[in-house]
Amino acid sequence: MRVEFYLSDAMEALHFGPIAHELIAMGVDAAFVSNRSEAHNAAAGWYNPDIAEELLAKLRLPCVPAADPGADIALTTGATRILRDYRKLRARLNYGVSLVWYYIPRARRSHFAGFDLYLLHGEFDLAIFRKYVDTERVRMMGYPRYDAWFNNRPERATIRAKYNLEGEKPSLLYLPTWQHRSSIDRFADSIFMLSQDFEVLVKPHHCTYRMEKDRMQKLRNGPVTLLDRYMPPEDAFALADMVISDLDSGALTDAILLNKKVVALGDSRQVARLLLPEVKKVLPICVTPTDVVDRFHKIFAQTEISSGMVKIRGHMFDTTEGRDAQRAARAIVECVERNRGRRWSRVRTGLRWRKEKLRRHVGRVARRYGLLKQNR
Numbered sequence: 001m002r003v004e005f006y007l008s009d010a011m012e013a014l015h016f017g018p019i020a021h022e023l024i025a026m027g028v029d030a031a032f033v034s035n036r037s038e039a040h041n042a043a044a045g046w047y048n049p050d051i052a053e054e055l056l057a058k059l060r061l062p063c064v065p066a067a068d069p070g071a072d073i074a075l076t077t078g079a080t081r082i083l084r085d086y087r088k089l090r091a092r093l094n095y096g097v098s099l100v101w102y103y104i105p106r107a108r109r110s111h112f113a114g115f116d117l118y119l120l121h122g123e124f125d126l127a128i129f130r131k132y133v134d135t136e137r138v139r140m141m142g143y144p145r146y147d148a149w150f151n152n153r154p155e156r157a158t159i160r161a162k163y164n165l166e167g168e169k170p171s172l173l174y175l176p177t178w179q180h181r182s183s184i185d186r187f188a189d190s191i192f193m194l195s196q197d198f199e200v201l202v203k204p205h206h207c208t209y210r211m212e213k214d215r216m217q218k219l220r221n222g223p224v225t226l227l228d229r230y231m232p233p234e235d236a237f238a239l240a241d242m243v244i245s246d247l248d249s250g251a252l253t254d255a256i257l258l259n260k261k262v263v264a265l266g267d268s269r270q271v272a273r274l275l276l277p278e279v280k281k282v283l284p285i286c287v288t289p290t291d292v293v294d295r296f297h298k299i300f301a302q303t304e305i306s307s308g309m310v311k312i313r314g315h316m317f318d319t320t321e322g323r324d325a326q327r328a329a330r331a332i333v334e335c336v337e338r339n340r341g342r343r344w345s346r347v348r349t350g351l352r353w354r355k356e357k358l359r360r361h362v363g364r365v366a367r368r369y370g371l372l373k374q375n376r
Helices: 012-025 039-044 049-059 123-129 144-151 156-162 184-196 206-211 213-220 233-239 250-257 268-272 289-301 307-316 324-339 343-368
Strands: 002-006 029-033 073-076 089-093 117-120 138-140 171-175 199-202 242-246 262-265
Touching (some): 144 233, 171 184, 171 250, 184 213, 233 250, 250 307
Parallel strands (some): 002 029, 171 242
16 A cells, blocks of 8 residues: 655644654555655745655655655645646645634635545534535544654653753743744734743744744844754743744644643734634734733733633644544545545546636636626
């Protein structure tokens, strides 16, 4: 059985490495595809093959430069078009949970359609996907990335010694995302003010490290400690007494999964577009920089995670048992075995892709000639 993970983000190597290890332990021929020739990745700078391949080498996972069209199943975190070279089964992996769905209102069925298997984190994901896909093809995988955390939580003192971090103040971990969703421009100065009472550790998005020089310079000039860009997420979270993260970032929900006290940074537009409305009632959200210091100290003083946050966590992730990679690997193998020998099941993914491709082409032509009304 051949299974391929088609990379579209370097950090996916860390997120889905545990699943690949489980597959290999089961005797499955599993590998990651690092395609250096993808023009759109090179143009956008989104995918960095050097980083991905370095991470895979550290994880001792196989990596190949091109897709094998005959692979029994291929997996991606994006749309089906990414797997257009594959002839058999296709699966979609969710890459973290976001509270703000930035594809809306331009989200379309084509972004989700055409897969034989969907691996989701929990019921929050399911509530979104059931609008677009047949839930019979959905399986839950929890969050394999943090299996090691739940099985053997890293010791804070050990991690501090590993990265030569000194200091006696409580540690604040700031996790800003990138592009237009980043909080650095608006909130960094307020974060810097917290350094009077806290050790402020900052781990920017990996694309900020590589592509956003002005933002990196602003952080370097502040009274903070920049963490290594390749530091595993679990090490960064182990250092933190509390986390501040952008509302529109998967890092925020990672922190919630790991039972960290959190404060979210965002704006009123993002708050209005929260996918889980009850989040507004329980999640501390700062929409103006002047709120940060007071809100942070208030949440830090709380001795326990609120019951409301515990409930939200249960919506987003269905287990924290440390066996999610094994569960995901079994779902992948079962999908292949269930469809093995069924000629129609091997053909239908291609038909779905062609159908979506034709639909998009017709839409483009119609818009070009004014046959469809434009959304304003």
